[in-house]
Amino acid sequence: MLSDWGAIAIFLIVGIVFGAGGIITSFIIHPRRTTPQKLEVYECGVDTIGPTWVQFKTSYFLYALLFVIFDVETIYLYPWAVKFTSLGLFAFIEMIIFIFILIVGLWYAWKEGALEWM
Template sequence: MLTEFGKIFIFIILAIIFVIITLFINKLIRPNRPTVEKQKVYECGENPEGSPWVKFNIRFYVVALIFLIFDVEVVLLFPWALVYKDFGVFGFVAGIIFLLVLGLGMAYEWRKGDLEWARPTPKPPKLDELLKKES
């Protein structure tokens, strides 16, 4: 008789075999007629311009991460809003603490300037400050 782990092991083995067989059959029956046009990089129907290895602003990455973090947290609020009454005061307090942490995170990001697309340029020091540093 198989244990639960044995059943899971058999399931994993069958999944791996299924993937290997599917990839093998795909390689056998697909048309393979490479041309120069098919080997080109595809950019939404436009001809590619320049190298694909271009530097881009890290702000795209930062904004995407902030969006994901707050998006997931907001998604967690919907189930809490539906069932917090079932948990009484404890459920309500847990949700409020969660919202406070969420608000603190948003305030931190706002204060840090990560929510602004173009950061303000730092102001040059005044002449008085420069003279104080020299003496």
């Protein structure tokens, strides 16, 4: 049991070291002097002409959010599938309820037109 917690501790320490290492490295190597050219807006190398404010349709964001939500929820299916034989009937019924909730959410999004591209 201690070896399981040891692996978790190692992952935690490595994650903290990588996060702190990136922050410390960016602090060490960031440019100290700014010039007007460095402060200009970079947009694919082309200077913008006219107003640059563009409104996006919210359906693109809803479509992306639905993808992320259903993608993250499918992650819960993998550990269940690995331990399926040892979990028993109760876990099977719980997963059927979970999948039913996902299907209801997908049906609602479809009914509201969130999956329509245009």
